[in-house]
Amino acid sequence: MEKLKNKEEVVEEVKDTEVPLDKNVRLMSPTRMVVRRFFRSKLSILGLIMCISLFVFSFLGPVFYTEWGEIELDESGKTEYSISETTYEVNGVEYTLRQTTEKSLKDNFLAPPSSEHILGTDNEGYDIFVRLMYGGRISLIVSFIAVFLITILGVLMGGIAGFFGGVIDNVIMRLCDILICLPGIPILLIISTILDASNIDAKYRIYLLMIYLTFISWPGTARLVRGQILSLREQEYMVAAEAMGYSTPRKIFKHLVPNVMPQLIVSMSLSLGSMILYEATLSYLNLGVKAPYAAWGTMINIISTNQDILQNHLNVWVPAGVCIVIAVLGFNFVGDGLRDALDPKARR
Amino acid sequence: MSLFILLGVSMIIYFLIRLMPVDFIQDKINAINQGGATVSEETVNAMYAMYGLGDNSFLGILEGYVSWLSALVRFDLGTSFVYGIPVADVIFEHMGVSFAVALIATIFEFMIAIPLGITAATHQYSFRDYIVTILVMIGISLPSFFFGQMLKDLLALKLGWFPASGLVNATASYTGVELLLDYVRHMFIPILTIVILSIGARMRMTRTNMLEVMNSDYIRTARAKGLSENVVINKHAFRNTLIPLVTSLAGLLPSLFSGAIITEQVFDLPGIGNIALDAMNRGDIPFIMGYNMFLALLSVIGVLLADLMYGLVDPRVKLE
Numbered sequence: 001m002e003k004l005k006n007k008e009e010v011v012e013e014v015k016d017t018e019v020p021l022d023k024n025v026r027l028m029s030p031t032r033m034v035v036r037r038f039f040r041s042k043l044s045i046l047g048l049i050m051c052i053s054l055f056v057f058s059f060l061g062p063v064f065y066t067e068w069g070e071i072e073l074d075e076s077g078k079t080e081y082s083i084s085e086t087t088y089e090v091n092g093v094e095y096t097l098r099q100t101t102e103k104s105l106k107d108n109f110l111a112p113p114s115s116e117h118i119l120g121t122d123n124e125g126y127d128i129f130v131r132l133m134y135g136g137r138i139s140l141i142v143s144f145i146a147v148f149l150i151t152i153l154g155v156l157m158g159g160i161a162g163f164f165g166g167v168i169d170n171v172i173m174r175l176c177d178i179l180i181c182l183p184g185i186p187i188l189l190i191i192s193t194i195l196d197a198s199n200i201d202a203k204y205r206i207y208l209l210m211i212y213l214t215f216i217s218w219p220g221t222a223r224l225v226r227g228q229i230l231s232l233r234e235q236e237y238m239v240a241a242e243a244m245g246y247s248t249p250r251k252i253f254k255h256l257v258p259n260v261m262p263q264l265i266v267s268m269s270l271s272l273g274s275m276i277l278y279e280a281t282l283s284y285l286n287l288g289v290k291a292p293y294a295a296w297g298t299m300i301n302i303i304s305t306n307q308d309i310l311q312n313h314l315n316v317w318v319p320a321g322v323c324i325v326i327a328v329l330g331f332n333f334v335g336d337g338l339r340d341a342l343d344p345k346a347r348r
Numbered sequence: 349m350s351l352f353i354l355l356g357v358s359m360i361i362y363f364l365i366r367l368m369p370v371d372f373i374q375d376k377i378n379a380i381n382q383g384g385a386t387v388s389e390e391t392v393n394a395m396y397a398m399y400g401l402g403d404n405s406f407l408g409i410l411e412g413y414v415s416w417l418s419a420l421v422r423f424d425l426g427t428s429f430v431y432g433i434p435v436a437d438v439i440f441e442h443m444g445v446s447f448a449v450a451l452i453a454t455i456f457e458f459m460i461a462i463p464l465g466i467t468a469a470t471h472q473y474s475f476r477d478y479i480v481t482i483l484v485m486i487g488i489s490l491p492s493f494f495f496g497q498m499l500k501d502l503l504a505l506k507l508g509w510f511p512a513s514g515l516v517n518a519t520a521s522y523t524g525v526e527l528l529l530d531y532v533r534h535m536f537i538p539i540l541t542i543v544i545l546s547i548g549a550r551m552r553m554t555r556t557n558m559l560e561v562m563n564s565d566y567i568r569t570a571r572a573k574g575l576s577e578n579v580v581i582n583k584h585a586f587r588n589t590l591i592p593l594v595t596s597l598a599g600l601l602p603s604l605f606s607g608a609i610i611t612e613q614v615f616d617l618p619g620i621g622n623i624a625l626d627a628m629n630r631g632d633i634p635f636i637m638g639y640n641m642f643l644a645l646l647s648v649i650g651v652l653l654a655d656l657m658y659g660l661v662d663p664r665v666k667l668e
Contacts, residue, residue: 043482178356181651183643185609187364189628190636194367277491281610284493285625303497304614310497311505321494328489336485 037341044337050330054323058136065130067116113315120315122302131294132319138295139327142210143275147268149214154221155264159252161222162229173226176219185281188212192287206279206288206295213278217271224267228260262342269335273328280324296320350648357644358420362413365637425638430630435638439620445515446607446619449535453542454604461547462593465554469562470581484548496541496614503537510536513616538615542608553596557589594661599654602646
């Protein structure tokens with residue numbers, strides 16, 4: 001308390017005597033300094049805006065824009081009439097046969113963008129704009145869950161390996177080696193088959209696949225945490241913690257792990273981007289979110305079989321791709337900005 | 349050590365196939381049979397024997413694993429359902445295309461990414477640095493299927509400069525140089541896609557390393573000696589940036605054979621990745637298992653090569 005008061009006094013003094021502003025900087029807490037440096041970079045602000053706007057778009061969008069639902073078909077299609085003429089020649093006399101065929105198109109599919117459908121409808125008759133929002137929800141939720149799990153598992157395993165060393169370290173690190181050598185997408189192909197075989201609900205498939213992804217992705221985080229802890233545990237404050245008689249979990253998770261936090265946050269935001277890409281790829285390969293539910297990848301999937309849509313109906317697949325790019329780019333920019341802001345060597 | 353990793357990987361992959369219900373496998377085989385191709389009874393029985401399927405007790409699983417592993421050691425990956433020939437043969441047959449595409453793409457990637465990384469690092473925080481960084485970041489963020497389809501739509505279908513898919517022009521029969529040119533024409537967009545997508549990571553790696561080197565003492569010494577900036581950057585700084593680059597190249601080499609599943613699927617190249625995806629959709633289980641082991645083997649070799657290379661280029665590192 002006493003200290004705080006002093007600080008306030010210093011600030012007051014500075015104000016009174018009108019010393020150049022840069023003397024105030026010294027009073028900033030490290031967190032505030034990081035925030036300041038983060039916001040100094042235009043790219044990280046851009047990234048943050050991109051991420052936030054996507055969040056608002058996908059989570060609040062469907063709340064306010066309720067014209068269409070995720071799996072609500074537009075059944076306002078019209079009936080089409082077509083007339084075909086055939087000419088016969090019998091014994092030198094020409095006969096013309098007119099045939100009228102009535103084709104009832106119940107679903108208003110592949111509609112161009114209009115006031116009714118902001119981005120038009122896809123080949124099934126779903127509203128693309130609304131499906132973009134729901135697709136964003138899935139992508140963002142799934143990636144956040146995956147990154148969260150990866151971090152927790154990675155910190156736990158890396159922390160234990162780094163702190164105890166010896167046999168435990170060896171076992172965990174060899175496990176990491178094995179998992180890193182597992183091929184990513186090909187094994188997901190197998191798992192997807194297994195899920196097919198056991199009749200998992202289409203809605204939950206993607207979550208199970210992402211859990212597998214977590215299972216093979218934690219070694220990266222674990223290695224990062226372990227490396228940091230190996231160097232940190234030799235420092236004086238750890239000796240002090242030892243002398244205070246703290247318990248081992250407390251030493252690891254209260255004293256060592258917080259010091260790894262900067263690197264962790266950076267790797268988390270960067271891996272968010274790659275998880276979104278993974279999810280999109282899975283959905284594109286028709287392994288993840290399956291029809292009728294929407295995901296950005298699923299919305300692009302249609303062009304791999306339908307040349308007409310690829311060439312002539314850009315409004316069906318380009319918006320989803322743009323959303324993926326915005327999301328990944330946003331997280332990458334934020335991650336980069338954080339890395340620069342948290343790096344104590346790069347003080348500018 | 350590497351053998352140990354391979355053993356672990358093989359265990360996980362074997363465990364995965366045991367998770368598949370046997371009647372499901374039977375269903376898949378029936379589907380293939382209906383689709384025209386015939387899976388002979390012998391092939392199926394051989395596969396069942398090889399994986400030791402059907403015996404679900406703990407000992408049975410163990411026995412199945414051992415028999416599968418011993419076949420694996422003899423490079424016997426079983427017989428593909430769809431192609432009716434040994435899996436290893438299918439892999440080797442289609443490896444060439446994937447390798448050619450990946451090799452050319454990697455060469456271009458390094459040729460473009462390294463100079464970009466160096467300029468970005470030597471002009472840090474300049475306009476040029478920002479432009480290069482933003483462009484390569486967009487490259488990293490593009491999903492390969494989306495970007496590939498976009499290029500295909502634009503360059504192949506709208507402008508008609510390049511063929512959209514496949515590896516050879518089916519209607520014409522070329523020979524010699526013409527055939528080679530036809531290959532190049534077909535591979536151009538896939539390679540372009542891969543290069544643009546992968547340049548980013550390499551460029552940023554170069555930039556980070558270059559920045560680190562530029563801040564070191566011997567660079568200051570070199571400048572203090574009065575060496576020209578050109579010599580400082582190209583002779584002193586760049587050579588030390590090469591260490592991680594060469595190491596990563598060595599680690600990359602085996603993965604060139606593994607095939608790019610998505611890109612090959614988009615452009616319908618008969619590479620190994622596309623074949624694997626197709627095999628998966630058709631339920632060709634022996635092929636998928638073999639392909640996964642093949643990939644694991646490649647990445648283990650990659651790790652090994654990178655370690656060896658690291659010792660070679662950096663004399664400070666001693667291999668135990």
